[in-house]
Amino acid sequence: MSMAALSLEQAPPISVPFRFFLSAPLFLLLAATAWLLAGSDALASRWTPAMLGITHLLTLGFMAMIMCGAMLQLLPVLAGAPVPHPRLVAWLIHLPLLGGTLLLAYGLYFYAALPLKLAMLLLAFALAAFLLAAIYSLARAPARNDSTRAMLLALAALTLTLGLGLLLAAGVANLATIPVLSLTALHAAWGLLGWTALLVAGVAYQVVPMFQLTPAYPRLATRWLAASLFVLLLLWSAHPLLPDDAASLLARLAGMGIAVCLGVFAILTLHLQFKRKRRVADVTRQFWQLGMASLLAAIVLWLGAQASTAIAASAAFPLVLGMLFILGFALSVIIGMLYKIVPFLIWFHLQSILPAKQVPHMKEIIADSGARWHLRAHLLCLPLFLLSTLWLQPWMYAAGAALMLNGILLLGNLYRALRRYLRGASLAAASSAAGKQ
Amino acid sequence: MTITDYLSADHQRCDTLFADAEAAAGANNLPAAQAGFTAFHQGMLHHLAMEETVLFPAFEQATGSSMGPTRMMRMEHEQMRELFTQMDNALAAGNASSFAGLAETLLILMQQHNLKEEQILYPMSDRALADTARLIAQMQAVK
Numbered sequence: 001m002s003m004a005a006l007s008l009e010q011a012p013p014i015s016v017p018f019r020f021f022l023s024a025p026l027f028l029l030l031a032a033t034a035w036l037l038a039g040s041d042a043l044a045s046r047w048t049p050a051m052l053g054i055t056h057l058l059t060l061g062f063m064a065m066i067m068c069g070a071m072l073q074l075l076p077v078l079a080g081a082p083v084p085h086p087r088l089v090a091w092l093i094h095l096p097l098l099g100g101t102l103l104l105a106y107g108l109y110f111y112a113a114l115p116l117k118l119a120m121l122l123l124a125f126a127l128a129a130f131l132l133a134a135i136y137s138l139a140r141a142p143a144r145n146d147s148t149r150a151m152l153l154a155l156a157a158l159t160l161t162l163g164l165g166l167l168l169a170a171g172v173a174n175l176a177t178i179p180v181l182s183l184t185a186l187h188a189a190w191g192l193l194g195w196t197a198l199l200v201a202g203v204a205y206q207v208v209p210m211f212q213l214t215p216a217y218p219r220l221a222t223r224w225l226a227a228s229l230f231v232l233l234l235l236w237s238a239h240p241l242l243p244d245d246a247a248s249l250l251a252r253l254a255g256m257g258i259a260v261c262l263g264v265f266a267i268l269t270l271h272l273q274f275k276r277k278r279r280v281a282d283v284t285r286q287f288w289q290l291g292m293a294s295l296l297a298a299i300v301l302w303l304g305a306q307a308s309t310a311i312a313a314s315a316a317f318p319l320v321l322g323m324l325f326i327l328g329f330a331l332s333v334i335i336g337m338l339y340k341i342v343p344f345l346i347w348f349h350l351q352s353i354l355p356a357k358q359v360p361h362m363k364e365i366i367a368d369s370g371a372r373w374h375l376r377a378h379l380l381c382l383p384l385f386l387l388s389t390l391w392l393q394p395w396m397y398a399a400g401a402a403l404m405l406n407g408i409l410l411l412g413n414l415y416r417a418l419r420r421y422l423r424g425a426s427l428a429a430a431s432s433a434a435g436k437q
Numbered sequence: 438m439t440i441t442d443y444l445s446a447d448h449q450r451c452d453t454l455f456a457d458a459e460a461a462a463g464a465n466n467l468p469a470a471q472a473g474f475t476a477f478h479q480g481m482l483h484h485l486a487m488e489e490t491v492l493f494p495a496f497e498q499a500t501g502s503s504m505g506p507t508r509m510m511r512m513e514h515e516q517m518r519e520l521f522t523q524m525d526n527a528l529a530a531g532n533a534s535s536f537a538g539l540a541e542t543l544l545i546l547m548q549q550h551n552l553k554e555e556q557i558l559y560p561m562s563d564r565a566l567a568d569t570a571r572l573i574a575q576m577q578a579v580k
Contacts, residue, residue, distance in 0.1 A: 142557050210548040210549070213453075344546075363537060
């Protein structure tokens, strides 16, 4: 590679990540609405159509939406790997992902075959476009490190999640006969423990030290964690191929290994944050601490279920586990990241078009108080959802309302930030028009 | 010692000074914030000068281009200098909250800049430049 050809000037236009960030909170509102309207029977198990629909509003509509947008933005910075034709790529991913997720959630919720079939097409297209763009960029990245390797493994895991999801959708839409239970377990494991956890780890290696001025993650951990997690997921996925006794032993061992990897990651992250140089209060750090604590709680609960058949057999167990991981871990970490990325990007784009004095700083773009109110609403969400797994009435209403509030506060903060950007951009346009006259 | 080691350690040193200044401003201790910021500001200006007067010219000569990564790094240095000035003004006006918002902004700008240098530009320099020991000595001599 020619060194001179490498430019570090690679940030995509602001519309590329923002379309993803601004769409995502709408899915929180939709998920909350679907939850409130579903009725108590529909929320009693992870397998009801309503619960499957709501889960995908959160995982695809919120999590994947932001993760894709953030990755298009962060690849140039974290890996020196710009995504080619970012505007076109964003169009190819965003609208099909949005439409596909809506159709999928509708198809699952109302058990309707046609929307499911359309969703399969749209989601396969959107995620394939994302995977191609991201893998292409990462493969050519000048920076090769443990972080970019974890991201590549995350993308491999997303590929598997997508493939398994398409098979499952084909099964539900009566296009194929498939072993639903075992494929669902694989799909969820690769989506949550693979794609989500690996991407969070890969990003954390870089941004936790960056945002909080903590020591770096130990090299031993960054070198082995992601790869071990990936291999353990492969082993766990292969366990049904073995004869019965060996299969359950392998599943148990691989599961324990996964729990250890994720536990080490969470404890290390909390430990590094504890040793940070930066001492001022920081909402992002609090979101991350909540995320890591939830991940640890999920691990402890899973270990409990291995030791006690009473826990493992209860209908609440998979629900609580999913809520801890999705609402507690993934959402917290993602929202925490947004509160750094969004104001910084707006500042970054405005400082390139406005005189320095007119550029708002990050805390004028998203006020600390706004982010802190959101943190409080988010903190309220998790216990209410956990309570609703035990006593659906009346807690399900409180939980749904808290999720709604969560989405509204996020949307409000992002919308105000966007207005701040648009005001700056129109100022710049006005002064450049005046300059031409 | 490599260029990567030397300049990355200097990033770390400046980070510590930054955290001290920010913490003092966060505690509304303006005299301490002013002293901390001055130390950080001097440290950063020295760091930027080492790069702009020694490392970047050597890199540009070795790679035959001033349009590559160093151009972007110089631009980001300018963005940082602008924020230093604004932070200085905020402290002079006794405006701790404005200082906090500017510090947050500078931190991310500076950290993503450092990351690109530490992961891409410095390792490239260690590979592309012949006499790195002499370059480090030259950088140490920068006032």
